[in-house]
Amino acid sequence: MSDSHDSSDFIKYLVNLFKIVGGVLVVGTVITVVIDIAFPLSLAWAAVIGLSIALVKASFVVAIFMHYKWDKKLIMITWTMLITFFFFAGMMGLIMWADGDAPNLARNQMPAIWVVLASLLGVLLPASFTVLTVKLLSEPAPIEAAEPKVGRPTKKKS
Amino acid sequence: MEIPYTVKPRPDTGLYNAKLGIWLFLASEVMLFGALFSSYVLLRVGAEPGTWSMGLMDIYVGAGNTMVLIASSMFVVLAWAQLKQGNLAGYKKWKWATIACAVLFLMVKWSYEWPSKFAHYDVWLNDAKVLHEKFEKGYYESASHIEPGGAEHGNTDAHGDDVEKYIEVIYTTRFFKESSDKSKTEFKKAWENGTLALSGHINSYEEAQIDFSITRWNADFGVSKADATKVLAKFSEDKVDELLQDGGELYQKTDYETAKLAEYALGQAGFTVALSVAGYETIKKHPWMWGTKRVNEDIGGKPRVKSLVFGLDETHHKEITLDVEDIKRLSAYEPKHSTFFGIYYTITGLHALHVFGGILVMLYNMLPIGLALWHKDREQYTNRIETFGLFWHFVDLVWIFLFPILYIL
Numbered sequence: 001m002s003d004s005h006d007s008s009d010f011i012k013y014l015v016n017l018f019k020i021v022g023g024v025l026v027v028g029t030v031i032t033v034v035i036d037i038a039f040p041l042s043l044a045w046a047a048v049i050g051l052s053i054a055l056v057k058a059s060f061v062v063a064i065f066m067h068y069k070w071d072k073k074l075i076m077i078t079w080t081m082l083i084t085f086f087f088f089a090g091m092m093g094l095i096m097w098a099d100g101d102a103p104n105l106a107r108n109q110m111p112a113i114w115v116v117l118a119s120l121l122g123v124l125l126p127a128s129f130t131v132l133t134v135k136l137l138s139e140p141a142p143i144e145a146a147e148p149k150v151g152r153p154t155k156k157k158s
Numbered sequence: 159m160e161i162p163y164t165v166k167p168r169p170d171t172g173l174y175n176a177k178l179g180i181w182l183f184l185a186s187e188v189m190l191f192g193a194l195f196s197s198y199v200l201l202r203v204g205a206e207p208g209t210w211s212m213g214l215m216d217i218y219v220g221a222g223n224t225m226v227l228i229a230s231s232m233f234v235v236l237a238w239a240q241l242k243q244g245n246l247a248g249y250k251k252w253k254w255a256t257i258a259c260a261v262l263f264l265m266v267k268w269s270y271e272w273p274s275k276f277a278h279y280d281v282w283l284n285d286a287k288v289l290h291e292k293f294e295k296g297y298y299e300s301a302s303h304i305e306p307g308g309a310e311h312g313n314t315d316a317h318g319d320d321v322e323k324y325i326e327v328i329y330t331t332r333f334f335k336e337s338s339d340k341s342k343t344e345f346k347k348a349w350e351n352g353t354l355a356l357s358g359h360i361n362s363y364e365e366a367q368i369d370f371s372i373t374r375w376n377a378d379f380g381v382s383k384a385d386a387t388k389v390l391a392k393f394s395e396d397k398v399d400e401l402l403q404d405g406g407e408l409y410q411k412t413d414y415e416t417a418k419l420a421e422y423a424l425g426q427a428g429f430t431v432a433l434s435v436a437g438y439e440t441i442k443k444h445p446w447m448w449g450t451k452r453v454n455e456d457i458g459g460k461p462r463v464k465s466l467v468f469g470l471d472e473t474h475h476k477e478i479t480l481d482v483e484d485i486k487r488l489s490a491y492e493p494k495h496s497t498f499f500g501i502y503y504t505i506t507g508l509h510a511l512h513v514f515g516g517i518l519v520m521l522y523n524m525l526p527i528g529l530a531l532w533h534k535d536r537e538q539y540t541n542r543i544e545t546f547g548l549f550w551h552f553v554d555l556v557w558i559f560l561f562p563i564l565y566i567l
Contacts, residue, residue, distance in 0.1 A: 015239050029224045029228065033217055033221045036565075040336050043567060046566050047567055050562030054561070057558045062551075066547075
Protein backbone atom coordinates (compact mmCIF):
# COMPACT_ATOMS: atom_id res chain seq x y z
CA MET A 1 0.00 0.00 0.00
CA SER A 2 1.41 3.36 -0.92
CA ASP A 3 2.03 6.26 1.39
CA SER A 4 -1.01 8.21 0.39
CA HIS A 5 -3.20 5.60 2.08
CA ASP A 6 -1.70 5.84 5.52
CA SER A 7 -4.09 8.36 7.03
CA SER A 8 -6.00 7.14 10.05
CA ASP A 9 -9.40 7.80 8.43
CA PHE A 10 -8.46 5.59 5.57
CA ILE A 11 -7.40 2.82 7.96
CA LYS A 12 -10.77 3.08 9.72
CA TYR A 13 -12.50 2.80 6.38
CA LEU A 14 -10.36 -0.26 5.63
CA VAL A 15 -11.21 -1.95 8.93
CA ASN A 16 -14.91 -1.63 8.14
CA LEU A 17 -14.28 -3.02 4.69
CA PHE A 18 -12.37 -5.97 6.15
CA LYS A 19 -15.30 -6.81 8.38
CA ILE A 20 -17.73 -6.67 5.47
CA VAL A 21 -15.50 -8.94 3.41
CA GLY A 22 -15.23 -11.36 6.33
CA GLY A 23 -19.03 -11.48 6.43
CA VAL A 24 -19.21 -12.08 2.68
CA LEU A 25 -16.77 -14.99 2.96
CA VAL A 26 -18.83 -16.58 5.75
CA VAL A 27 -22.04 -16.16 3.76
CA GLY A 28 -20.39 -17.71 0.71
CA THR A 29 -19.36 -20.77 2.73
CA VAL A 30 -22.82 -21.15 4.22
CA ILE A 31 -24.40 -20.95 0.75
CA THR A 32 -22.01 -23.62 -0.54
CA VAL A 33 -22.97 -25.97 2.28
CA VAL A 34 -26.70 -25.30 1.95
CA ILE A 35 -26.63 -25.95 -1.79
CA ASP A 36 -24.72 -29.18 -1.31
CA ILE A 37 -27.11 -30.47 1.32
CA ALA A 38 -30.41 -29.24 -0.09
CA PHE A 39 -29.90 -30.04 -3.77
CA PRO A 40 -28.64 -33.37 -5.09
CA LEU A 41 -26.54 -31.90 -7.89
CA SER A 42 -24.67 -33.68 -10.63
CA LEU A 43 -20.89 -33.54 -10.55
CA ALA A 44 -20.86 -30.90 -13.27
CA TRP A 45 -23.25 -28.55 -11.51
CA ALA A 46 -21.66 -29.10 -8.14
CA ALA A 47 -18.33 -28.14 -9.72
CA VAL A 48 -19.70 -25.05 -11.45
CA ILE A 49 -21.55 -23.73 -8.42
CA GLY A 50 -18.96 -24.71 -5.82
CA LEU A 51 -16.04 -23.29 -7.77
CA SER A 52 -17.93 -20.16 -8.84
CA ILE A 53 -18.60 -19.28 -5.22
CA ALA A 54 -14.99 -20.13 -4.37
CA LEU A 55 -13.82 -17.86 -7.17
CA VAL A 56 -15.92 -14.97 -5.89
CA LYS A 57 -14.67 -15.53 -2.33
CA ALA A 58 -11.11 -15.66 -3.64
CA SER A 59 -11.49 -12.41 -5.56
CA PHE A 60 -12.67 -10.68 -2.40
CA VAL A 61 -9.68 -11.99 -0.47
CA VAL A 62 -7.25 -10.90 -3.15
CA ALA A 63 -8.86 -7.52 -3.76
CA ILE A 64 -9.45 -6.38 -0.19
CA PHE A 65 -7.50 -8.52 2.28
CA MET A 66 -4.42 -8.58 0.09
CA HIS A 67 -5.03 -4.92 -0.91
CA TYR A 68 -4.75 -5.78 -4.56
CA LYS A 69 -7.30 -3.03 -5.20
CA TRP A 70 -4.64 -0.54 -4.17
CA ASP A 71 -1.67 -2.38 -5.63
CA LYS A 72 -2.83 -2.71 -9.19
CA LYS A 73 0.31 -1.11 -10.49
CA LEU A 74 2.23 -4.33 -10.27
CA ILE A 75 1.64 -5.93 -13.63
CA MET A 76 2.94 -9.28 -12.41
CA ILE A 77 0.19 -9.66 -9.83
CA THR A 78 -2.37 -9.01 -12.51
CA TRP A 79 -0.90 -11.74 -14.65
CA THR A 80 -0.81 -14.21 -11.80
CA MET A 81 -4.44 -13.53 -11.07
CA LEU A 82 -5.46 -13.77 -14.71
CA ILE A 83 -3.65 -17.07 -15.19
CA THR A 84 -5.21 -18.43 -12.01
CA PHE A 85 -8.62 -17.43 -13.28
CA PHE A 86 -8.12 -19.17 -16.62
CA PHE A 87 -6.78 -22.21 -14.82
CA PHE A 88 -9.90 -22.60 -12.72
CA ALA A 89 -12.19 -21.83 -15.63
CA GLY A 90 -10.45 -24.64 -17.50
CA MET A 91 -10.84 -26.90 -14.50
CA MET A 92 -14.60 -26.37 -14.46
CA GLY A 93 -14.73 -26.96 -18.20
CA LEU A 94 -12.84 -30.23 -17.86
CA ILE A 95 -15.22 -31.57 -15.27
CA MET A 96 -18.27 -30.62 -17.31
CA TRP A 97 -16.73 -32.15 -20.39
CA ALA A 98 -16.04 -35.40 -18.58
CA ASP A 99 -19.51 -35.69 -17.13
CA GLY A 100 -21.19 -35.65 -20.50
CA ASP A 101 -22.01 -33.45 -23.44
CA ALA A 102 -24.74 -31.64 -21.58
CA PRO A 103 -24.69 -31.52 -17.80
CA ASN A 104 -27.38 -33.61 -16.16
CA LEU A 105 -29.23 -31.37 -13.82
CA ALA A 106 -30.14 -34.04 -11.31
CA ARG A 107 -29.01 -37.54 -10.58
CA ASN A 108 -32.46 -38.97 -10.12
CA GLN A 109 -36.07 -38.11 -10.75
CA MET A 110 -37.26 -35.05 -8.87
CA PRO A 111 -39.85 -32.30 -9.35
CA ALA A 112 -38.79 -30.04 -12.20
CA ILE A 113 -39.13 -26.92 -10.06
CA TRP A 114 -36.15 -27.89 -7.94
CA VAL A 115 -34.02 -28.36 -10.99
CA VAL A 116 -34.99 -24.93 -12.29
CA LEU A 117 -34.40 -23.30 -8.90
CA ALA A 118 -31.03 -24.98 -8.55
CA SER A 119 -29.87 -23.84 -11.94
CA LEU A 120 -31.16 -20.32 -11.27
CA LEU A 121 -29.24 -20.22 -8.00
CA GLY A 122 -26.17 -21.48 -9.80
CA VAL A 123 -26.32 -18.51 -12.15
CA LEU A 124 -27.66 -15.89 -9.77
CA LEU A 125 -25.29 -16.43 -6.89
CA PRO A 126 -22.02 -15.95 -8.72
CA ALA A 127 -23.59 -13.13 -10.71
CA SER A 128 -24.75 -11.26 -7.61
CA PHE A 129 -21.44 -11.83 -5.91
CA THR A 130 -19.64 -10.47 -8.93
CA VAL A 131 -21.85 -7.39 -9.01
CA LEU A 132 -21.18 -6.85 -5.32
CA THR A 133 -17.44 -7.26 -5.88
CA VAL A 134 -17.39 -4.74 -8.72
CA LYS A 135 -19.51 -2.30 -6.71
CA LEU A 136 -17.26 -2.52 -3.68
CA LEU A 137 -14.13 -2.20 -5.76
CA SER A 138 -15.28 0.77 -7.79
CA GLU A 139 -16.37 2.69 -4.70
CA PRO A 140 -13.70 5.29 -4.01
CA ALA A 141 -12.14 5.48 -0.61
CA PRO A 142 -13.47 8.44 1.41
CA ILE A 143 -10.11 10.07 1.74
CA GLU A 144 -7.71 9.56 -1.03
CA ALA A 145 -4.86 11.96 -1.40
CA ALA A 146 -3.79 12.81 -4.90
CA GLU A 147 -1.05 10.46 -5.91
CA PRO A 148 1.92 11.69 -7.79
CA LYS A 149 1.67 10.20 -11.25
CA VAL A 150 4.83 8.34 -11.95
CA GLY A 151 5.07 6.45 -15.19
CA ARG A 152 6.42 2.96 -15.21
CA PRO A 153 9.58 3.14 -17.24
CA THR A 154 9.47 0.64 -20.06
CA LYS A 155 13.03 1.22 -21.15
CA LYS A 156 16.02 1.50 -18.97
CA LYS A 157 17.28 5.04 -18.94
CA SER A 158 21.00 5.30 -18.93
CA MET B 159 25.86 0.13 1.70
CA GLU B 160 22.26 0.95 2.42
CA ILE B 161 19.79 -1.25 0.57
CA PRO B 162 17.19 0.99 -1.05
CA TYR B 163 13.43 0.54 -0.83
CA THR B 164 13.35 -1.68 2.25
CA VAL B 165 10.72 0.59 3.76
CA LYS B 166 9.65 3.14 1.17
CA PRO B 167 8.05 1.90 -2.02
CA ARG B 168 9.96 2.11 -5.23
CA PRO B 169 8.30 4.89 -7.21
CA ASP B 170 7.89 3.01 -10.48
CA THR B 171 6.44 -0.24 -9.11
CA GLY B 172 4.81 1.26 -6.03
CA LEU B 173 6.17 -1.62 -3.95
CA TYR B 174 8.88 -2.03 -1.38
CA ASN B 175 11.32 -4.92 -1.75
CA ALA B 176 9.66 -7.37 0.63
CA LYS B 177 6.28 -6.97 -0.99
CA LEU B 178 7.66 -7.62 -4.44
CA GLY B 179 9.43 -10.65 -3.01
CA ILE B 180 6.34 -12.08 -1.35
CA TRP B 181 4.26 -11.64 -4.50
CA LEU B 182 6.88 -13.50 -6.51
CA PHE B 183 6.85 -16.25 -3.86
CA LEU B 184 3.08 -16.41 -4.00
CA ALA B 185 3.22 -16.67 -7.79
CA SER B 186 5.41 -19.76 -7.42
CA GLU B 187 3.02 -21.10 -4.80
CA VAL B 188 0.11 -20.65 -7.18
CA MET B 189 1.99 -22.83 -9.64
CA LEU B 190 2.76 -25.47 -7.00
CA PHE B 191 -0.81 -25.75 -5.81
CA GLY B 192 -2.08 -25.33 -9.37
CA ALA B 193 -0.24 -28.49 -10.38
CA LEU B 194 -1.75 -30.38 -7.45
CA PHE B 195 -5.24 -29.06 -8.09
CA SER B 196 -5.14 -30.03 -11.74
CA SER B 197 -3.79 -33.47 -10.79
CA TYR B 198 -6.75 -33.84 -8.47
CA VAL B 199 -9.20 -32.85 -11.18
CA LEU B 200 -7.67 -35.20 -13.74
CA LEU B 201 -7.66 -38.11 -11.30
CA ARG B 202 -11.22 -37.33 -10.23
CA VAL B 203 -12.44 -37.13 -13.80
CA GLY B 204 -10.58 -40.26 -14.87
CA ALA B 205 -11.74 -42.37 -11.92
CA GLU B 206 -13.83 -45.45 -12.66
CA PRO B 207 -17.36 -45.09 -11.33
CA GLY B 208 -17.59 -46.62 -7.88
CA THR B 209 -13.98 -45.98 -6.90
CA TRP B 210 -14.08 -42.36 -5.78
CA SER B 211 -15.22 -41.92 -2.17
CA MET B 212 -17.75 -39.13 -2.32
CA GLY B 213 -19.78 -39.65 0.81
CA LEU B 214 -16.87 -39.90 3.23
CA MET B 215 -16.10 -36.30 3.97
CA ASP B 216 -18.02 -34.56 6.72
CA ILE B 217 -19.07 -31.30 5.10
CA TYR B 218 -19.93 -29.72 8.46
CA VAL B 219 -16.40 -30.22 9.76
CA GLY B 220 -15.02 -28.87 6.48
CA ALA B 221 -17.30 -25.85 6.59
CA GLY B 222 -16.39 -25.22 10.24
CA ASN B 223 -12.71 -25.29 9.38
CA THR B 224 -13.34 -22.92 6.48
CA MET B 225 -14.97 -20.48 8.89
CA VAL B 226 -11.99 -20.74 11.23
CA LEU B 227 -9.57 -19.90 8.42
CA ILE B 228 -11.75 -17.02 7.20
CA ALA B 229 -11.78 -15.62 10.73
CA SER B 230 -8.00 -15.92 10.99
CA SER B 231 -7.61 -14.21 7.63
CA MET B 232 -9.72 -11.33 8.86
CA PHE B 233 -7.90 -11.12 12.18
CA VAL B 234 -4.48 -10.94 10.53
CA VAL B 235 -5.53 -7.99 8.42
CA LEU B 236 -7.12 -6.27 11.45
CA ALA B 237 -3.86 -6.78 13.33
CA TRP B 238 -2.03 -5.04 10.55
CA ALA B 239 -4.54 -2.16 10.59
CA GLN B 240 -3.82 -1.72 14.33
CA LEU B 241 -0.10 -1.52 13.63
CA LYS B 242 -0.70 1.08 10.95
CA GLN B 243 -2.35 3.19 13.62
CA GLY B 244 0.61 2.62 15.93
CA ASN B 245 -1.36 0.52 18.41
CA LEU B 246 0.92 -2.38 19.42
CA ALA B 247 -1.44 -3.70 22.11
CA GLY B 248 -4.33 -3.93 19.66
CA TYR B 249 -2.07 -5.62 17.14
CA LYS B 250 -1.04 -8.25 19.67
CA LYS B 251 -4.65 -8.97 20.54
CA TRP B 252 -5.64 -9.67 16.93
CA LYS B 253 -2.44 -11.57 16.26
CA TRP B 254 -3.06 -13.95 19.15
CA ALA B 255 -6.59 -14.45 17.84
CA THR B 256 -5.08 -15.36 14.44
CA ILE B 257 -2.69 -17.83 16.03
CA ALA B 258 -5.54 -19.37 18.01
CA CYS B 259 -7.57 -19.86 14.83
CA ALA B 260 -4.62 -21.41 13.00
CA VAL B 261 -3.97 -23.80 15.88
CA LEU B 262 -7.66 -24.72 16.02
CA PHE B 263 -7.61 -25.46 12.28
CA LEU B 264 -4.60 -27.76 12.66
CA MET B 265 -6.08 -29.44 15.73
CA VAL B 266 -9.24 -30.35 13.84
CA LYS B 267 -7.12 -31.82 11.05
CA TRP B 268 -4.53 -33.49 13.23
CA SER B 269 -6.65 -34.87 16.03
CA TYR B 270 -9.97 -35.48 14.33
CA GLU B 271 -10.12 -35.56 10.53
CA TRP B 272 -6.98 -37.56 9.76
CA PRO B 273 -6.88 -39.99 12.72
CA SER B 274 -10.53 -40.88 12.33
CA LYS B 275 -9.71 -41.88 8.76
CA PHE B 276 -6.77 -44.00 9.88
CA ALA B 277 -9.13 -45.95 12.15
CA HIS B 278 -11.54 -46.78 9.33
CA TYR B 279 -11.05 -49.68 6.98
CA ASP B 280 -12.17 -51.01 3.68
CA VAL B 281 -12.25 -54.74 3.17
CA TRP B 282 -12.39 -56.43 -0.22
CA LEU B 283 -13.64 -60.00 -0.16
CA ASN B 284 -12.64 -62.77 -2.51
CA ASP B 285 -16.29 -63.58 -2.95
CA ALA B 286 -18.93 -61.21 -1.65
CA LYS B 287 -21.43 -64.09 -1.45
CA VAL B 288 -19.92 -65.23 1.86
CA LEU B 289 -21.71 -62.23 3.32
CA HIS B 290 -25.01 -64.11 3.07
CA GLU B 291 -23.65 -66.63 5.51
CA LYS B 292 -22.01 -64.02 7.76
CA PHE B 293 -25.15 -62.00 8.04
CA GLU B 294 -27.07 -65.02 9.17
CA LYS B 295 -25.12 -64.95 12.40
CA GLY B 296 -26.62 -62.10 14.33
CA TYR B 297 -27.00 -59.66 11.52
CA TYR B 298 -30.21 -60.91 10.01
CA GLU B 299 -32.47 -58.91 12.25
CA SER B 300 -31.22 -55.49 11.23
CA ALA B 301 -30.84 -56.55 7.62
CA SER B 302 -34.48 -57.58 7.46
CA HIS B 303 -35.63 -54.16 8.58
CA ILE B 304 -34.20 -52.24 5.69
CA GLU B 305 -37.52 -52.07 3.97
CA PRO B 306 -40.99 -52.80 5.24
CA GLY B 307 -41.36 -55.84 2.96
CA GLY B 308 -38.18 -57.44 4.26
CA ALA B 309 -39.70 -59.28 7.20
CA GLU B 310 -42.19 -61.07 4.96
CA HIS B 311 -39.47 -63.36 3.74
CA GLY B 312 -39.50 -65.03 7.12
CA ASN B 313 -36.62 -65.84 9.36
CA THR B 314 -35.34 -68.67 7.21
CA ASP B 315 -34.65 -66.45 4.25
CA ALA B 316 -31.35 -64.91 5.29
CA HIS B 317 -29.90 -65.94 1.94
CA GLY B 318 -32.33 -63.72 0.07
CA ASP B 319 -31.88 -60.24 -1.29
CA ASP B 320 -31.84 -58.45 2.07
CA VAL B 321 -28.12 -58.67 2.63
CA GLU B 322 -27.32 -57.42 -0.84
CA LYS B 323 -29.81 -54.57 -0.47
CA TYR B 324 -28.31 -53.58 2.84
CA ILE B 325 -24.78 -53.56 1.47
CA GLU B 326 -25.96 -51.68 -1.61
CA VAL B 327 -27.25 -48.81 0.53
CA ILE B 328 -23.85 -48.45 2.21
CA TYR B 329 -22.03 -48.75 -1.12
CA THR B 330 -24.22 -46.22 -2.90
CA THR B 331 -23.98 -43.57 -0.17
CA ARG B 332 -20.25 -43.93 -0.16
CA PHE B 333 -19.51 -43.83 -3.88
CA PHE B 334 -22.53 -42.25 -5.55
CA LYS B 335 -24.30 -40.31 -2.78
CA GLU B 336 -27.65 -41.13 -4.42
CA SER B 337 -29.10 -44.25 -5.97
CA SER B 338 -29.28 -44.25 -9.77
CA ASP B 339 -29.24 -46.70 -12.66
CA LYS B 340 -25.49 -46.20 -12.87
CA SER B 341 -24.97 -46.91 -9.20
CA LYS B 342 -27.11 -50.06 -9.41
CA THR B 343 -25.12 -51.41 -12.36
CA GLU B 344 -21.84 -50.61 -10.66
CA PHE B 345 -22.94 -52.28 -7.44
CA LYS B 346 -23.91 -55.43 -9.29
CA LYS B 347 -20.56 -55.50 -11.03
CA ALA B 348 -18.67 -54.93 -7.80
CA TRP B 349 -20.65 -57.60 -5.97
CA GLU B 350 -19.95 -60.13 -8.71
CA ASN B 351 -16.28 -59.54 -9.45
CA GLY B 352 -14.85 -58.91 -6.00
CA THR B 353 -14.15 -55.18 -6.30
CA LEU B 354 -16.73 -54.33 -3.66
CA ALA B 355 -15.18 -52.28 -0.88
CA LEU B 356 -16.98 -52.82 2.40
CA SER B 357 -16.26 -50.02 4.83
CA GLY B 358 -16.14 -50.33 8.59
CA HIS B 359 -14.15 -50.46 11.73
CA ILE B 360 -12.24 -53.39 13.24
CA ASN B 361 -13.87 -54.01 16.61
CA SER B 362 -11.87 -57.05 17.68
CA TYR B 363 -9.84 -59.85 16.19
CA GLU B 364 -8.65 -63.35 16.94
CA GLU B 365 -4.88 -63.45 17.10
CA ALA B 366 -2.63 -66.49 17.27
CA GLN B 367 -1.02 -67.42 20.59
CA ILE B 368 2.39 -68.82 19.90
CA ASP B 369 4.42 -71.60 21.44
CA PHE B 370 8.07 -70.72 21.13
CA SER B 371 10.87 -73.24 21.44
CA ILE B 372 14.61 -73.22 20.83
CA THR B 373 15.82 -76.10 18.69
CA ARG B 374 19.57 -75.68 19.15
CA TRP B 375 22.41 -73.25 19.28
CA ASN B 376 24.91 -73.17 16.38
CA ALA B 377 28.38 -72.86 17.86
CA ASP B 378 29.93 -72.09 14.46
CA PHE B 379 27.49 -69.22 13.71
CA GLY B 380 30.15 -66.64 14.59
CA VAL B 381 28.78 -65.49 17.92
CA SER B 382 30.73 -66.33 21.07
CA LYS B 383 29.10 -68.46 23.71
CA ALA B 384 29.29 -65.63 26.24
CA ASP B 385 27.43 -63.25 23.89
CA ALA B 386 24.79 -65.85 23.07
CA THR B 387 24.23 -66.43 26.79
CA LYS B 388 23.84 -62.69 27.30
CA VAL B 389 21.18 -62.48 24.59
CA LEU B 390 19.37 -65.54 25.89
CA ALA B 391 19.40 -64.14 29.42
CA LYS B 392 17.19 -61.31 28.21
CA PHE B 393 14.42 -63.79 27.39
CA SER B 394 14.87 -66.47 30.04
CA GLU B 395 15.96 -65.99 33.63
CA ASP B 396 16.44 -69.42 35.10
CA LYS B 397 16.96 -71.92 32.27
CA VAL B 398 19.75 -70.20 30.32
CA ASP B 399 22.34 -72.97 30.53
CA GLU B 400 19.84 -75.71 29.86
CA LEU B 401 18.40 -73.95 26.79
CA LEU B 402 21.84 -73.26 25.38
CA GLN B 403 22.83 -76.89 25.81
CA ASP B 404 19.77 -78.85 24.73
CA GLY B 405 17.21 -76.31 23.53
CA GLY B 406 13.62 -76.59 24.68
CA GLU B 407 10.50 -74.54 25.22
CA LEU B 408 11.01 -70.84 25.90
CA TYR B 409 7.47 -69.45 25.82
CA GLN B 410 4.05 -70.99 25.98
CA LYS B 411 1.10 -69.22 24.38
CA THR B 412 2.82 -65.90 24.08
CA ASP B 413 1.62 -63.05 21.93
CA TYR B 414 2.80 -62.46 18.41
CA GLU B 415 4.92 -59.36 19.04
CA THR B 416 6.95 -60.98 21.81
CA ALA B 417 7.50 -64.13 19.77
CA LYS B 418 8.66 -62.23 16.67
CA LEU B 419 11.03 -60.04 18.70
CA ALA B 420 12.55 -63.11 20.36
CA GLU B 421 12.80 -64.89 17.00
CA TYR B 422 14.80 -62.03 15.54
CA ALA B 423 17.10 -61.44 18.50
CA LEU B 424 17.83 -65.13 19.08
CA GLY B 425 18.32 -65.72 15.36
CA GLN B 426 21.01 -63.02 15.35
CA ALA B 427 22.73 -64.83 18.20
CA GLY B 428 22.91 -68.14 16.35
CA PHE B 429 19.85 -69.94 17.70
CA THR B 430 17.52 -72.03 15.57
CA VAL B 431 14.00 -71.52 16.84
CA ALA B 432 10.56 -72.94 16.10
CA LEU B 433 7.25 -71.09 16.32
CA SER B 434 3.89 -72.83 16.27
CA VAL B 435 0.34 -71.67 16.75
CA ALA B 436 -1.09 -72.93 20.02
CA GLY B 437 -4.53 -71.40 19.72
CA TYR B 438 -6.35 -68.16 19.16
CA GLU B 439 -7.22 -65.39 21.56
CA THR B 440 -9.76 -62.60 21.08
CA ILE B 441 -8.20 -59.17 21.31
CA LYS B 442 -10.40 -56.12 21.69
CA LYS B 443 -7.90 -53.28 21.51
CA HIS B 444 -8.03 -51.17 18.42
CA PRO B 445 -5.47 -52.13 15.79
CA TRP B 446 -3.54 -49.20 14.37
CA MET B 447 -3.51 -49.35 10.59
CA TRP B 448 -3.78 -52.84 9.34
CA GLY B 449 -3.01 -54.19 5.93
CA THR B 450 -3.78 -57.61 4.48
CA LYS B 451 -0.11 -58.49 4.69
CA ARG B 452 -0.20 -58.28 8.45
CA VAL B 453 -3.43 -60.25 8.62
CA ASN B 454 -2.19 -63.01 6.35
CA GLU B 455 1.22 -63.60 7.85
CA ASP B 456 1.37 -67.31 8.50
CA ILE B 457 2.98 -69.10 11.42
CA GLY B 458 3.33 -72.80 10.97
CA GLY B 459 0.79 -72.88 8.16
CA LYS B 460 -1.89 -71.13 10.18
CA PRO B 461 -2.83 -67.47 9.72
CA ARG B 462 -1.64 -65.16 12.41
CA VAL B 463 -5.08 -63.60 12.59
CA LYS B 464 -7.95 -66.01 12.17
CA SER B 465 -10.91 -63.68 11.95
CA LEU B 466 -11.92 -60.07 12.28
CA VAL B 467 -15.05 -58.65 13.86
CA PHE B 468 -15.96 -55.84 11.54
CA GLY B 469 -18.41 -53.10 12.52
CA LEU B 470 -20.40 -51.94 9.51
CA ASP B 471 -22.25 -48.69 8.78
CA GLU B 472 -21.66 -45.29 10.21
CA THR B 473 -22.33 -46.51 13.74
CA HIS B 474 -19.93 -49.50 13.56
CA HIS B 475 -22.09 -51.36 16.04
CA LYS B 476 -23.58 -53.82 13.58
CA GLU B 477 -20.91 -56.44 13.49
CA ILE B 478 -20.02 -59.26 11.17
CA THR B 479 -17.20 -61.76 11.65
CA LEU B 480 -14.97 -62.21 8.61
CA ASP B 481 -12.56 -65.10 8.20
CA VAL B 482 -9.09 -64.15 7.08
CA GLU B 483 -9.15 -66.52 4.12
CA ASP B 484 -12.16 -64.65 2.70
CA ILE B 485 -10.33 -61.33 2.76
CA LYS B 486 -8.64 -60.24 -0.44
CA ARG B 487 -7.45 -56.86 0.75
CA LEU B 488 -7.79 -54.84 3.93
CA SER B 489 -6.71 -51.23 4.14
CA ALA B 490 -7.21 -48.29 6.45
CA TYR B 491 -8.09 -44.95 4.86
CA GLU B 492 -4.44 -44.11 4.50
CA PRO B 493 -2.63 -42.77 1.43
CA LYS B 494 -1.99 -46.20 -0.07
CA HIS B 495 -5.68 -47.12 0.15
CA SER B 496 -6.61 -45.55 -3.17
CA THR B 497 -5.94 -42.71 -5.57
CA PHE B 498 -8.49 -40.61 -3.74
CA PHE B 499 -6.72 -40.85 -0.39
CA GLY B 500 -3.32 -40.47 -2.03
CA ILE B 501 -4.15 -37.08 -3.50
CA TYR B 502 -6.31 -36.11 -0.52
CA TYR B 503 -3.47 -36.45 1.98
CA THR B 504 -0.97 -34.85 -0.40
CA ILE B 505 -3.00 -31.69 -0.89
CA THR B 506 -4.40 -31.28 2.62
CA GLY B 507 -1.00 -32.21 4.09
CA LEU B 508 0.82 -29.58 2.05
CA HIS B 509 -1.80 -27.02 2.99
CA ALA B 510 -1.53 -27.93 6.68
CA LEU B 511 2.25 -27.56 6.38
CA HIS B 512 1.70 -24.00 5.15
CA VAL B 513 -0.58 -23.29 8.10
CA PHE B 514 2.05 -24.70 10.45
CA GLY B 515 4.79 -22.59 8.88
CA GLY B 516 2.54 -19.55 9.24
CA ILE B 517 2.09 -20.26 12.95
CA LEU B 518 5.88 -20.40 13.42
CA VAL B 519 6.37 -17.05 11.65
CA MET B 520 3.57 -15.44 13.68
CA LEU B 521 5.08 -16.68 16.94
CA TYR B 522 8.48 -15.36 15.90
CA ASN B 523 6.97 -11.95 15.19
CA MET B 524 5.37 -11.93 18.63
CA LEU B 525 8.56 -12.85 20.51
CA PRO B 526 10.91 -10.15 21.81
CA ILE B 527 13.40 -11.03 19.07
CA GLY B 528 10.79 -10.33 16.40
CA LEU B 529 9.39 -7.27 18.17
CA ALA B 530 12.87 -5.72 18.34
CA LEU B 531 12.30 -4.47 14.80
CA TRP B 532 9.18 -2.60 15.97
CA HIS B 533 11.25 -0.67 18.46
CA LYS B 534 13.93 0.00 15.85
CA ASP B 535 11.84 0.82 12.83
CA ARG B 536 8.09 0.79 13.18
CA GLU B 537 7.36 1.15 9.50
CA GLN B 538 9.54 -1.78 8.52
CA TYR B 539 7.92 -4.00 11.16
CA THR B 540 4.47 -3.01 9.90
CA ASN B 541 5.56 -3.91 6.38
CA ARG B 542 6.83 -7.26 7.59
CA ILE B 543 3.44 -7.98 9.12
CA GLU B 544 1.77 -6.92 5.90
CA THR B 545 3.87 -9.33 3.82
CA PHE B 546 3.13 -12.12 6.27
CA GLY B 547 -0.55 -11.23 5.91
CA LEU B 548 -0.25 -11.67 2.15
CA PHE B 549 1.12 -15.18 2.67
CA TRP B 550 -1.60 -15.97 5.19
CA HIS B 551 -4.35 -14.82 2.83
CA PHE B 552 -2.88 -17.05 0.17
CA VAL B 553 -3.13 -20.04 2.52
CA ASP B 554 -6.74 -19.08 3.13
CA LEU B 555 -7.23 -18.78 -0.63
CA VAL B 556 -5.97 -22.30 -1.22
CA TRP B 557 -8.43 -23.60 1.36
CA ILE B 558 -11.28 -21.64 -0.23
CA PHE B 559 -10.74 -23.73 -3.37
CA LEU B 560 -9.93 -26.95 -1.52
CA PHE B 561 -13.19 -26.86 0.39
CA PRO B 562 -15.60 -27.27 -2.55
CA ILE B 563 -13.24 -29.61 -4.38
CA LEU B 564 -12.73 -32.05 -1.51
CA TYR B 565 -16.05 -31.83 0.27
CA ILE B 566 -18.55 -31.33 -2.52
CA LEU B 567 -17.25 -32.85 -5.74
